[in-house]
Amino acid sequence: MAKATNQQEPTGLRADARRNRDLIVVAARELFLEQGIDVPLDEVARRAGVGIGTLYRRFPDREALLRAVGEENLHHLADLAQTAQREEPDAWHALCRFLRGCVKLRMGELSAKLDPHLHQRLRAGHDLHEIRQQVIDALLGMTEQAQADGALRGDVGPGDIAMLMTLHIYLPANMAGGPAVARVTEIMLNGLRAGVGSPLPGEALTGDDLRRYTAME
Amino acid sequence: MAKATNQQEPTGLRADARRNRDLIVVAARELFLEQGIDVPLDEVARRAGVGIGTLYRRFPDREALLRAVGEENLHHLADLAQTAQREEPDAWHALCRFLRGCVKLRMGELSAKLDPHLHQRLRAGHDLHEIRQQVIDALLGMTEQAQADGALRGDVGPGDIAMLMTLHIYLPANMAGGPAVARVTEIMLNGLRAGVGSPLPGEALTGDDLRRYTAME
Amino acid sequence: MAKATNQQEPTGLRADARRNRDLIVVAARELFLEQGIDVPLDEVARRAGVGIGTLYRRFPDREALLRAVGEENLHHLADLAQTAQREEPDAWHALCRFLRGCVKLRMGELSAKLDPHLHQRLRAGHDLHEIRQQVIDALLGMTEQAQADGALRGDVGPGDIAMLMTLHIYLPANMAGGPAVARVTEIMLNGLRAGVGSPLPGEALTGDDLRRYTAME
Amino acid sequence: MAKATNQQEPTGLRADARRNRDLIVVAARELFLEQGIDVPLDEVARRAGVGIGTLYRRFPDREALLRAVGEENLHHLADLAQTAQREEPDAWHALCRFLRGCVKLRMGELSAKLDPHLHQRLRAGHDLHEIRQQVIDALLGMTEQAQADGALRGDVGPGDIAMLMTLHIYLPANMAGGPAVARVTEIMLNGLRAGVGSPLPGEALTGDDLRRYTAME
DNA sequence: TATGAATGAGTTTTCATTCAT
DNA sequence: GATGAATGAAAACTCATTCAT
Numbered sequence: 010m011a012k013a014t015n016q017q018e019p020t021g022l023r024a025d026a027r028r029n030r031d032l033i034v035v036a037a038r039e040l041f042l043e044q045g046i047d048v049p050l051d052e053v054a055r056r057a058g059v060g061i062g063t064l065y066r067r068f069p070d071r072e073a074l075l076r077a078v079g080e081e082n083l084h085h086l087a088d089l090a091q092t093a094q095r096e097e098p099d100a101w102h103a104l105c106r107f108l109r110g111c112v113k114l115r116m117g118e119l120s121a122k123l124d125p126h127l128h129q130r131l132r133a134g135h136d137l138h139e140i141r142q143q144v145i146d147a148l149l150g151m152t153e154q155a156q157a158d159g160a161l162r163g164d165v166g167p168g169d170i171a172m173l174m175t176l177h178i179y180l181p182a183n184m185a186g187g188p189a190v191a192r193v194t195e196i197m198l199n200g201l202r203a204g205v206g207s208p209l210p211g212e213a214l215t216g217d218d219l220r221r222y223t224a225m226e
Numbered sequence: 227m228a229k230a231t232n233q234q235e236p237t238g239l240r241a242d243a244r245r246n247r248d249l250i251v252v253a254a255r256e257l258f259l260e261q262g263i264d265v266p267l268d269e270v271a272r273r274a275g276v277g278i279g280t281l282y283r284r285f286p287d288r289e290a291l292l293r294a295v296g297e298e299n300l301h302h303l304a305d306l307a308q309t310a311q312r313e314e315p316d317a318w319h320a321l322c323r324f325l326r327g328c329v330k331l332r333m334g335e336l337s338a339k340l341d342p343h344l345h346q347r348l349r350a351g352h353d354l355h356e357i358r359q360q361v362i363d364a365l366l367g368m369t370e371q372a373q374a375d376g377a378l379r380g381d382v383g384p385g386d387i388a389m390l391m392t393l394h395i396y397l398p399a400n401m402a403g404g405p406a407v408a409r410v411t412e413i414m415l416n417g418l419r420a421g422v423g424s425p426l427p428g429e430a431l432t433g434d435d436l437r438r439y440t441a442m443e
Numbered sequence: 444m445a446k447a448t449n450q451q452e453p454t455g456l457r458a459d460a461r462r463n464r465d466l467i468v469v470a471a472r473e474l475f476l477e478q479g480i481d482v483p484l485d486e487v488a489r490r491a492g493v494g495i496g497t498l499y500r501r502f503p504d505r506e507a508l509l510r511a512v513g514e515e516n517l518h519h520l521a522d523l524a525q526t527a528q529r530e531e532p533d534a535w536h537a538l539c540r541f542l543r544g545c546v547k548l549r550m551g552e553l554s555a556k557l558d559p560h561l562h563q564r565l566r567a568g569h570d571l572h573e574i575r576q577q578v579i580d581a582l583l584g585m586t587e588q589a590q591a592d593g594a595l596r597g598d599v600g601p602g603d604i605a606m607l608m609t610l611h612i613y614l615p616a617n618m619a620g621g622p623a624v625a626r627v628t629e630i631m632l633n634g635l636r637a638g639v640g641s642p643l644p645g646e647a648l649t650g651d652d653l654r655r656y657t658a659m660e
Numbered sequence: 661m662a663k664a665t666n667q668q669e670p671t672g673l674r675a676d677a678r679r680n681r682d683l684i685v686v687a688a689r690e691l692f693l694e695q696g697i698d699v700p701l702d703e704v705a706r707r708a709g710v711g712i713g714t715l716y717r718r719f720p721d722r723e724a725l726l727r728a729v730g731e732e733n734l735h736h737l738a739d740l741a742q743t744a745q746r747e748e749p750d751a752w753h754a755l756c757r758f759l760r761g762c763v764k765l766r767m768g769e770l771s772a773k774l775d776p777h778l779h780q781r782l783r784a785g786h787d788l789h790e791i792r793q794q795v796i797d798a799l800l801g802m803t804e805q806a807q808a809d810g811a812l813r814g815d816v817g818p819g820d821i822a823m824l825m826t827l828h829i830y831l832p833a834n835m836a837g838g839p840a841v842a843r844v845t846e847i848m849l850n851g852l853r854a855g856v857g858s859p860l861p862g863e864a865l866t867g868d869d870l871r872r873y874t875a876m877e
Numbered sequence: 878t879a880t881g882a883a884t885g886a887g888t889t890t891t892c893a894t895t896c897a898t
Numbered sequence: 899g900a901t902g903a904a905t906g907a908a909a910a911c912t913c914a915t916t917c918a919t
Contacts, residue, residue: 023898026903045341047264049888060905065890117398121338124262125399165413172410175401176393181334182342184392189435192426193389196382199424200417207416209409218406243878266913277880282915457919460882479775481698483909494884499911551832555772558696559833599847606835606844613830615768616776618823623869626860627823630816633858634851641850643843652840677899700892711901716894880919890910898901 030067032057038078042115042182046075046122075123076131082116083140086178089114090147100154101161104170104201107151108177109194117179145216148174162203168214173197247284249274255295259332259399263292263339292340293348299333300357303395306331307364317371318378321387321418324368325394326411334396362433365391379420385431390414464501466491472512476549480509480556509557510565516550517574520612523548524581534588535595538604538635541585542611543628551613579650582608596637602648607631681718683708689729693766693833697726697773726774727782733767734791737829740765741798751805752812755821755852758802759828760845768830796867799825813854819865824848 036057040048050071054064068074089110097103120128148167155161177194184190200206253274257265267288271278285291306327314320337345365384372378394411401407417423470491474482484505488498502508523544531537554562582601589595611628618624634640687708691699701722705712719725740761748754771779799818806812828845835841851857 023903025897029904043342045339050890051888061890062892062905063903066903070890117338117396121335121396121398122262125260128400165409168406169409169413172401172406173413176397176410179334179338179396179398180393181338181396183345184389188428189385189389189431192382192386192428192431193393195424195426196386196390196417197414198417199422200413200415202423205416205422206419207412209412211405211409214406214409240878246879267915268913271881278915279880279917280878283878288914457882459918463883477776479773481909484911485909495911496884496913497882500882504911551772551830555769555830555832556696559694562834599843602840603843603847606840607847609835610827610831610844613768613772613832614827615772615830617779618826622862623819623823623865626816626820626862626865627827629858629860630820630824630851631848632851633856634847634849636857639850639856640853641846643846645839645843648840648843674899680900701894702892705902712894713896713901714899717899722893882916882918884914884916886912886914888910888912891908893905893907895903895905897903 029057029059029063033059033064033067033074034077034081037074038081038119041075041078041119041122046071046119050074072127072130075119075127076134076136078119079131080136080140082114082119083137083144085114086111086116087140087143087147090144090151094147094151099160100151100158103151104155104161105198107148108170108173108198109191111174111177112180112185112190112194114178115182115185117175118182121179145171149216156203159203162201162205164209164213165201166213166218167216168218169209172214173201243284246274246276246280250276250281250284250291251294251298254291255298255336258292258295258336258339263288263336267291289344289347292336292344293351293353295336296348297353297357299331299336300354300361302331303328303333304357304360304364307361307368311364311368316377317368317375320368321372321378322415324365325387325390325415326408328391328394329397329402329407329411331395332399332402334392335399338396366433373420376420379418379422381426381430382418383430383435384433385435386426389431390418463491463493463497467493467498467501467508468511468515471508472515472553475509475512475553475556480505480553484508506561506564509553509561510568510570512553513565514570514574516548516553517571517578519548520545520550521574521577521581524578524585528581528585533594534585534592537585538589538595539632541582542604542607542632543625545608545611546614546619546624546628548612549616549619551609552616555613579605583650590637593637596635596639598643598647599635600647600652601650602652603643606648607635677718680708680710680714684710684715684718684725685728685732688725689732689770692726692729692770692773697722697770701725723778723781726770726778727785727787729770730782731787731791733765733770734788734795736765737762737767738791738794738798741795741802745798745802750811751802751809754802755806755812756849758799759821759824759849760842762825762828763831763836763841763845765829766833766836768826769833772830796822800867807854810854812852813856815860815864816852817864817869818867819869820860823865824852 033053037053040053040056044052050064051061053074054061057064064074068077090107093103093106093110094100097106123131145167148170152161152165152167152170156163180190250270254270257270257273261269267281268278270291271281274281281291285294307324310320310323310327311317314323340348362384365387369378369382369384369387373380393414397407467487471487474487474490478486484498485495487508488495491498498508502511524541527537527540527544528534531540557565579601582604586595586599586601586604590597614624684704688704691704691707695703701715702712704725705715708715715725719728741758744754744757744761745751748757774782796818799821803812803816803818803821807814831841
């Protein structure tokens with residue numbers, strides 16, 4: 010799976026150059042989370058074990074680096090969705106596993122730090138379309154199947170699931186690890202069960218709505 | 227209400243100095259949201275219409291400014307809780323109004339931008355204890371009353387409500403305004419209804435747990 | 444005269460700030476000539492005796508500094524033309540003095556170092572229009588009067604004089620000081636005398652043509 | 661002629677290496693003129709279509725590249741002088757053709773960009789002696805013959821012609837193409853005619869003086 | 878008290894140069 | 899020989915902070 014992921018990233022680099030590129034992205038991800046997205050790029054280079062010039066050769070500015078990290082994050086999200094779908098016995102449990110797993114990705118921690126304009130620019134970048142579509146497809150499959158199984162309430166669409174996913178993704182770091190989150194997730198899942206509570210306002214959110222709201226990015 | 231809020235802030239300034247202070251906080255809040263918490267303080271001063279020297283006289287460093295903005299945010303949160311409690315006919319509807327209202331405060335947008343260490347330091351600052359206690363008290367009251375009314379499931383505590391509140395607070399800006407949020411909130415509220423779904427894992431979260439997780443900060 | 448020159452430069456600065464600005468321009472002019480237009484701006488600041496930040500506050504980039512130096516150069520050129528016109532007994536001698544004096548300004552040494560695009564941008568800047576017009580006016584007066592006196596050949600216009608001026612301005616530094624230049628200038632002046640040699644090709648160049656060719660810039 | 665020129669450059673390279681060397685010099689000449697002599701060598705290599713390593717193999721530093729370009733320039737100058745001398749019917753017309761042709765070489769555009777120290781170093785380099793001597797010889801021949809013919813005033817020497825040549829060479833790019841230059845050249849030629857105007861100050865400049873002043877370099 | 882000019886440390890960024898492939 | 903990846907020194911540039919006016 011990891012291999013498949015990597016194959017979608019820029020290729021055609023000499024083996025050593027490729028390895029350096031990956032080291033840089035890993036270091037950047039770590040430091041962005043630890044110290045904020047304004048860490049000196051010097052420090053990123055140092056942690057990656059390369060010269061600052063090498064970093065700049067691959068990533069002409071901070072934004073390019075953020076984009077690369079975001080792309081990797083999205084790969085993880087797609088992995089999570091596809092694995093859940095594949096490994097769980099039924100669609101409802103796949104949905105549960107997916108939502109619970111989103112928290113651990115800590116994706117929002119990064120997105121939330123971006124200023125709105127940059128955030129928008131990153132989202133608009135076309136590098137992410139394909140991979141984002143994979144997430145969408147998986148969510149769509151799980152939602153429809155769970156409804157056919159009578160496990161998921163009928164008046165929600167895949168877009169609604171994506172919204173809940175986003176909420177999990179953006180959970181602040183200090184809560185993300187704790188046991189309290191598990192309870193909150195269960196409250197949501199209870200609210201999603203078929204035959205529960207009052208009808209929701211408006212229309213079920215479709216995959217297209219979802220496309221507008223999916224996180225990071 | 228606004229007046230009451232202001233009285234809790236530093237006082238004893240000459241009227242014009244006081245006005246300058248407020249202009250600065252407002253400008254800072256706007257710019258932190260627009261451009262990130264790293265906006266040049268020069269720019270904050272310019273937007274506030276004061277000299278950079280004046281800004282420094284009131285706020286010895288960026289952290290002091292962040293603290294002031296956070297404090298104001300927390301005042302808004304307390305306002306929201308107390309007003310809901312006072313104006314709604316019953317506790318369940320007060321809870322609903324409170325959760326729905328959290329989104330509009332856009333509080334998390336700022337907190338989420340802080341690096342973990344700074345975030346921790348701000349939370350620990352003692353300026354916020356009193357006002358945070360007000361939020362806690364209101365939540366506690368609403369929760370217990372709603373359970374007594376048989377409207378809220380019995381296995382949740384005020385801490386659980388606070389978690390849901392936090393989720394709403396941290397909702398990313400691009401989603402915060404949309405109609406999709408309303409649906410997500412309703413899903414959660416459905417999950418909170420008495421007699422719904424499966425029991426939650428672990429113990430109901432108390433006000434003390436809540437204290438650890440409340441946002442902004 | 445120097446005073447008049449200064450009054451045309453940006454004003455409204457505190458006295459000390461104004462003095463610093465001037466020190467920077469002087470230092471820049473010296474170093475651009477000594478070391479090329481790529482001298483580290485650090486060095487300019489050091490020679491001016493100010494911090495690098497001060498330099499950047501007044502001149503947001505190297506181009507702004509070049510523009511300021513160029514403006515000063517042009518002031519010197521106008522001074523030269525006007526002084527010659529005022530102090531010489533007749534227009535022909537004023538022209539001679541003007542042409543001979545151009546060499547000493549060393550103006551071209553700077554312009555010639557600019558890459559074409561930058562050069563064009565500087566020329567286009569509107570800061571220089573007024574002062575350039577002064578040069579044009581003086582040249583026009585001298586030319587017409589010298590022709591009325593029967594000293595200057597009739598088939599040249601002020602634009603032709605400006606061309607010769609430009610040639611002198613762009614004389615390379617290693618020749619500019621030497622005695623050889625004097626001889627070359629005299630050859631030109633001989634060629635300008637009334638009744639000499641063959642007619643020139645094309646039309647006499649007017650002040651408008653001149654406007655297109657005047658140097659530095 | 662072009663072939664003869666090339667034969668004087670370093671030889672003994674494999675055919676492909678030789679071709680690469682020439683591509684680099686051509687690219688360098690273009691970019692030096694377009695962007696200034698500080699253009700990144702990376703860019704020179706790219707325009708030449710070779711790797712940066714290849715460039716460095718041939719030219720150990722920027723100065724070597726400048727020297728090569730200058731050398732080529734000087735070859736063109738010698739070509740111009742020798743061709744004029746050979747093809748024109750008499751020495752006066754050869755001189756005229758030579759002076760008029762200098763403008764098109766755009767040689768000064770490069771020299772003028774050098775800082776004084778580098779300029780001096782390049783001039784001093786011994787690579788250029790032989791080729792510069794060719795220019796000198798041609799000028800000397802034309803001057804003496806034109807004076808013998810009674811066409812050129814007697815009180816100028818070949819050094820004076822060289823000075824006028826230099827003036828033409830250093831003409832700024834924005835003027836070099838225009839029709840105005842032709843008029844200026846004619847003014848000079850008129851000033852050079854036998855029997856014209858007043859005597860020149862000082863002594864006629866010899867070939868030795870000329871050696872000191874000839875451009876590029 | 879308010880102002881904004883000055884400062885320089887800290888970052889970003891570029892590019893000449895080396896060297897493994 | 900050719901290539902282009904890596905390097906890091908040097909230059910550009912920003913901005914928090916101080917302090918004279």
